[in-house]
Amino acid sequence: MTTITRIQTxxxxxxxxxxxxxxxIHSNPQYSYAVTLLHTDTGNTGFGLAFTLGGGNDLVCRxxxxxxxxxxxxxxxxxxxxxxxxxxxxxxxPQLRWLGPHKGVVHLALASIVNACFDLWAKERxxxxxxxxxxxxxxxxxxxxxxxxxxxxLTTEQARALLEIHAPTRDERASVIRDGYxxxxxxxGWFHYEDDVIREKTLQAVAQGFTALKxxxxxxxxxxxxxxxxxxxxxxxxxxxxxxxxxxxxxxxQALRAAAALRDMSPFWIEEPTHPDDVxxxxxxxxxxxxxxxxxxxxxxxxILFKNFMQAKAVEYVQxxxxxxxxxxxxxxxxxxxxxxxLKVVPHVGDMGQIHQHLVLFNHIALGLDKVFLEYIPHxxxxxxxxxxxxxxxxxxxxxxxxxSDLLALP
Amino acid sequence: MTTITRIQTxxxxxxxxxxxxxxxIHSNPQYSYAVTLLHTDTGNTGFGLAFTLGGGNDLVCRxxxxxxxxxxxxxxxxxxxxxxxxxxxxxxxPQLRWLGPHKGVVHLALASIVNACFDLWAKERxxxxxxxxxxxxxxxxxxxxxxxxxxxxLTTEQARALLEIHAPTRDERASVIRDGYxxxxxxxGWFHYEDDVIREKTLQAVAQGFTALKxxxxxxxxxxxxxxxxxxxxxxxxxxxxxxxxxxxxxxxQALRAAAALRDMSPFWIEEPTHPDDVxxxxxxxxxxxxxxxxxxxxxxxxILFKNFMQAKAVEYVQxxxxxxxxxxxxxxxxxxxxxxxLKVVPHVGDMGQIHQHLVLFNHIALGLDKVFLEYIPHxxxxxxxxxxxxxxxxxxxxxxxxxSDLLALP
Numbered sequence: 001m002t003t004i005t006r007i008q009t010x011x012x013x014x015x016x017x018x019x020x021x022x023x024x025i026h027s028n029p030q031y032s033y034a035v036t037l038l039h040t041d042t043g044n045t046g047f048g049l050a051f052t053l054g055g056g057n058d059l060v061c062r063x064x065x066x067x068x069x070x071x072x073x074x075x076x077x078x079x080x081x082x083x084x085x086x087x088x089x090x091x092x093x094p095q096l097r098w099l100g101p102h103k104g105v106v107h108l109a110l111a112s113i114v115n116a117c118f119d120l121w122a123k124e125r126x127x128x129x130x131x132x133x134x135x136x137x138x139x140x141x142x143x144x145x146x147x148x149x150x151x152x153x154l155t156t157e158q159a160r161a162l163l164e165i166h167a168p169t170r171d172e173r174a175s176v177i178r179d180g181y182x183x184x185x186x187x188x189g190w191f192h193y194e195d196d197v198i199r200e201k202t203l204q205a206v207a208q209g210f211t212a213l214k215x216x217x218x219x220x221x222x223x224x225x226x227x228x229x230x231x232x233x234x235x236x237x238x239x240x241x242x243x244x245x246x247x248x249x250x251x252x253x254q255a256l257r258a259a260a261a262l263r264d265m266s267p268f269w270i271e272e273p274t275h276p277d278d279v280x281x282x283x284x285x286x287x288x289x290x291x292x293x294x295x296x297x298x299x300x301x302x303x304i305l306f307k308n309f310m311q312a313k314a315v316e317y318v319q320x321x322x323x324x325x326x327x328x329x330x331x332x333x334x335x336x337x338x339x340x341x342x343l344k345v346v347p348h349v350g351d352m353g354q355i356h357q358h359l360v361l362f363n364h365i366a367l368g369l370d371k372v373f374l375e376y377i378p379h380x381x382x383x384x385x386x387x388x389x390x391x392x393x394x395x396x397x398x399x400x401x402x403x404x405s406d407l408l409a410l411p
Numbered sequence: 412m413t414t415i416t417r418i419q420t421x422x423x424x425x426x427x428x429x430x431x432x433x434x435x436i437h438s439n440p441q442y443s444y445a446v447t448l449l450h451t452d453t454g455n456t457g458f459g460l461a462f463t464l465g466g467g468n469d470l471v472c473r474x475x476x477x478x479x480x481x482x483x484x485x486x487x488x489x490x491x492x493x494x495x496x497x498x499x500x501x502x503x504x505p506q507l508r509w510l511g512p513h514k515g516v517v518h519l520a521l522a523s524i525v526n527a528c529f530d531l532w533a534k535e536r537x538x539x540x541x542x543x544x545x546x547x548x549x550x551x552x553x554x555x556x557x558x559x560x561x562x563x564x565l566t567t568e569q570a571r572a573l574l575e576i577h578a579p580t581r582d583e584r585a586s587v588i589r590d591g592y593x594x595x596x597x598x599x600g601w602f603h604y605e606d607d608v609i610r611e612k613t614l615q616a617v618a619q620g621f622t623a624l625k626x627x628x629x630x631x632x633x634x635x636x637x638x639x640x641x642x643x644x645x646x647x648x649x650x651x652x653x654x655x656x657x658x659x660x661x662x663x664x665q666a667l668r669a670a671a672a673l674r675d676m677s678p679f680w681i682e683e684p685t686h687p688d689d690v691x692x693x694x695x696x697x698x699x700x701x702x703x704x705x706x707x708x709x710x711x712x713x714x715i716l717f718k719n720f721m722q723a724k725a726v727e728y729v730q731x732x733x734x735x736x737x738x739x740x741x742x743x744x745x746x747x748x749x750x751x752x753x754l755k756v757v758p759h760v761g762d763m764g765q766i767h768q769h770l771v772l773f774n775h776i777a778l779g780l781d782k783v784f785l786e787y788i789p790h791x792x793x794x795x796x797x798x799x800x801x802x803x804x805x806x807x808x809x810x811x812x813x814x815x816s817d818l819l820a821l822p
Contacts, residue, residue: 027505055477055506059470059516066466094438095466101659101687101710104515105470149686151662152695248512251562275560276512277715279690280722284563299512304688311691 002042002076002124007068009061009112010035012407013054020379023191023247024218030054031380034061034108035407036068036116040076044123047405048116050108051323051350063109067093071113080121083144087114087329091146103301107326114327115355119403129328129358129403130177134170134366138163145333146326149304153311159336166368173365180394181360183353183376184212184241188232191216191247195231202235209393212241212268212373217258218249226261233265241268243295248272252281259289269295269317276300282314295319298348302326306334310341317372318343322359323350328403331359339367349375353388354404357395383407413453413487413535418479420472420523421446423818424465431790434602434658435629441465442763442791445472445519446818447479447527451487455534458816459527461519462734462761474520478504482524491532494555498525498740502557514712518737525738526766530814540739540769540814541588545581545777549574556744557737560715564722570747577779584776591805592771594764594787595623595652599643602627602658606642613646620804623652623679623784628669629660637672644676652679654706659683663692670700680706680728687711693725706730709759713737717745721752728783729754733770734761739814742770750778760786764799765815768806794818 013032021029032054038046050060067090071079079086091102091110100106122132133141138160147156185208188201198215205213215232217225225244232242244267250258255273262270270292274281276299286294297319300306306325309315318338322331331347338345345363347356353376363369374395381387385406389396398404424443432440443465449457461471478501482490490497502513502521510517533543544552549571558567596619599612609626616624626643628636636655643653655678661669666684673681681703685692687710697705708730711717717736720726729749733742742758749756756774758767764787774780785806792798796817800807809815 025503025505025508029506029509053506053509055504056474056510056517059473059510062470063467092436093466094436095440095464097436098440098464099467099470099516099519100514103511103688103712104517105510106467106515108510149662149689149692151664152692251560253562275715277514277713278560278719280719281560281563301514302688304686308689308691 002040002044004038004071004074004076005041006039007072008037008039009064010037011058011061013057014380014383016379019190019192020187021190023216023245024249025247026053032057033407034064034112036064036112038071038116038120040120042124044120046116046120046123047407048112048114048119048327049323049351049355049405050112052108056105059105060108060112063096063106064112066096067106067109068113071117076120076124079117081143083117083329084142084146087326088146088148091326102304107301108324111323111325111327114329115322115403115405118328119405123402126401128398128400129355130361130397133358133362145329147333150307150333150337153307154337154340158340162336162339163366166366169368170365173368176361176364176371177397180396181357181371182373183210183390183393183395184214184373185210185376187377187379188213189215195228198228198232199235202232206236206240211239211393212243214243214245216247217244218246222258222261225258229262229265229267243267243269243271245271246273248275248299250274252284255285256288259285259292263292267292269293271295271319272298277305279305279308279312279314282309283312286314293317295346297321298324300324303330303333303337307337310337310343316343318345319348320345321348321350322355324348328355328359335363335367335369339369344370344372346372347374349377351405352377352380353395354384357388357398358403361397413451413455415449415482415485415487416452417450418483419448419450420475421448422469422472424468425791425794427790430601430603431598432601434627434656435660436658437464443468444818445475445523447475447523449482449527449531451531453535455531457527457531457534458818459523459525459530459738460734460762460766460816461523463519467516470516471519471523474507474517475523477507478517478520479524482528487531487535490528492554494528494740495553495557498737499557499559502737513715518712519735522734522736522738525740526733526814526816529739530816534813537812539809539811540766541772541808544769544773556740558744561718561744561748564718565748565751569751573747573750574777577777580779581776584779587772587775587782588808591807592768592782593784594621594801594804594806595625595784596621596787598788598790599624600626600639606639609639609643610646613643617647617651622650622804623654625654625656627658628655629657633669633672636669640673640676640678654679654682656682657684659686659710661685663695666696667699670696670703674703678703680704682706682730683709688716690716690719690723690725693720694723697725704728706757708732709735711735714741714744714748718748721748721754727754729756730759731756732759732761733766735759739766739770746774746778746780750780755781755783757783758785760788762816763788763791764806765795768799768809769814772808
């Protein structure tokens with residue numbers, strides 16, 4: 001019996017070195033977490049993170065304070081046995097729901113709360129999050145999830161069947177636990193890096209073993225984008241996958257022109273080409289630029305919009321982020337849908353990969369989702385108690401109990 | 412020359428009588444405004460409102476404080492001459508954008524800010540908002556708007572042409588200024604009202620001259636919805652339009668069943684049948700329930716999602732609310748799109764109709780949008796300095812300078 005005795009929030013912001021983290025639209029980010037702390041009578045503390053770029057992180061913390069109230073006094077196993085319903089009720093808070101619904105500050109707050117609950121649950125069971133999730137029965141897992149508004153594409157019965165179908169072949173995929181999960185490096189091509197910095201960081205990353213890299217594009221000047229894309233292709237060679245990240249800077253007509261101009265450097269995907277709410281623009285673009293794929297998700301707030309993107313065949317690489325949707329449970333629901341639609345899940349890592357390193361193991365082993373690679377961003381690695389260990393471009397499977405979310409106390 | 416000298420916010424909440432304002436999901440609303448006050452060196456004050464249900468209204472106020480900073484020291488005419496660009500920059504604040512983008516708390520904050528700017532502008536020119544908007548040249552109006560991400564369906568050139576095409580026939584539609592704009596009454600059928608209350612309020616509203624009424628449905632129990640819908644039809648008679656408001660309570664499969672069961676009471680529209688982000692579910696439903704129409708918009712956060720709903724033919728009555736999208740300017744952009752797509756604009760009135768009574772006059776006269784009717788909610792009529800005057804079910808055209816947003820000081 002472990003009871004949540006006190007709920008606390010922390011507004012935690014980390015300065016970055018100049019240029020780090022910047023893209024075409026987010027020019028001066030301060031990587032930040034709106035943290036939920038669930039204190040208990042056993043001494044364990046659940047750590048939940050939601051990611052922001054600094055400004056407004058305090059608003060998310062304040063929303064957490066109100067939304068998390070129903071968790072006070074709850075016993076963790078009892079809570080998680082009906083967590084899907086608890087989460088649904090919190091998401092539909094009769095007054096705060098108006099501020100979303102299911103998006104923006106209130107949904108980021110819910111992400112932090114949900115992640116804290118799962119973290120605490122894994123710590124109480126003394127296992128890493130990936131192990132906790134793999135050991136749940138299909139019914140136990142489904143009880144933690146909110147499927148509402150997905151009934152036309154994914155019922156709880158279909159979700160259960162999908163889990164059961166993949167159970168007998170888990171062993172074939174479990175080698176990933178021993179071998180680790182491949183990473184890719186986002187930190188070689190930030191938007192304001194000079195050409196020679198990009199070349200140098202590309203060569204370094206390839207030498208470290210990374211086989212996939214990302215470049216930020218989306219300049220006002222398409223020629224700049226094309227030049228930098230060719231530069232990174234030339235430095236990385238033809239066997240490295242290079243992803244281009246537009247950070248929503250193109251209109252649909254611009255995207256159609258730019259994708260054509262960038263085709264000859266063979267991008268592995270084009271990421272966030274236009275506004276993240278524009279399902280139908282992505283649908284048109286996906287049709288026009290095939291076989292180049294579209295990746296998106298870091299700004300898609302919930303399972304309902306993801307459902308629309310999938311139904312419209314507007315996305316191939318689903319970059320759902322458990323710091324953006326309602327935490328680990330909505331991440332899993334989106335992953336289940338992706339599996340139904342035959343898509344790939346390559347999370348965006350607002351958590352710097354800390355939590356998602358667990359989730360991609362679960363996705364691959366339990367859902368049979370392809371092992372692609374997981375984004376790696378090193379800027380905060382000295383801030384976590386158990387930072388993700390990436391060696392030769394491979395995430396090493398975490399062994400500590402919990403979701404690897406614990407932050408070091410600030411000096 | 413009128414300069415904004417000081418920016419202030421007010422967290423203003425109004426208690427309601429028991430049951431008022433309640434629907435299937437918002438069980439205990441407290442109608443509230445996150446107010447932006449733009450103080451000036453001439454003594455006029457711009458009043459901007461964003462609507463919430465109470466909880467979190469403070470979060471919107473805090474977001475206003477940060478997002479409104481660029482307005483300090485600006486001269487109002489200079490500001491409004493490039494307002495579209497100013498608004499775009501505020502919406503893309505390099506850190507706070509992450510909390511949306513263009514939705515949730517930060518976008519509600521932007522709504523309040525934008526509305527304050529237009530209110531101040533009209534006051535400085537000494538005219539009611541509808542007159543200000545009608546007197547702008549097409550180019551002046553377009554300069555106040557942000558068309559980004561709409562280029563595939565509405566360019567600035569198309570918007571200008573649309574305004575110019577309707578200019579010669581304005582006089583034919585200008586009689587609405589003298590005659591007033593028809594209202595409809597939302598307050599007869601709140602969710603928790605007993606059957607006899609609904610019957611009585613229906614008879615009263617019809618006696619007062621209203622020719623359109625709304626009933627809240629979306630019970631867990633479809634039979635309750637059907638009974639209440641037939642009751643209001645029977646009390647109102649066949650010549651009154653009765654709209655059914657589901658407040659997002661149905662899944663797509665439920666919506667298909669319920670719409671069939673409710674068909675025989677001839678609803679004028681079905682409002683918010685399912686989740687407001689689910690463009691494709693509404694597309695399917697619209698096809699299946701025709702000729703019954705779908706109305707939605709009170710939870711659609713921005714022009715991009717509205718664009719998708721329109722492209723998908725998933726909405727007929729566009730209930731855009733200038734308290735939900737980025738204020739008066741994004742309201743006008745959505746109205747321009749609706750005109751392009753041949754749809755009707757019937758705003759949701761988080762402002763209780765105060766501001767929208769101006770905007771529907773503009774929409775009808777300048778854009779040639781149909782004069783349908785405007786929602787009327789009387790619960791806050793004693794809170795405004797110049798409450799909307801609805802007589803015999805008709806909004807009387809406001810004559811005071813500004814947007815009718817000034818709130819009385821709280822006792």
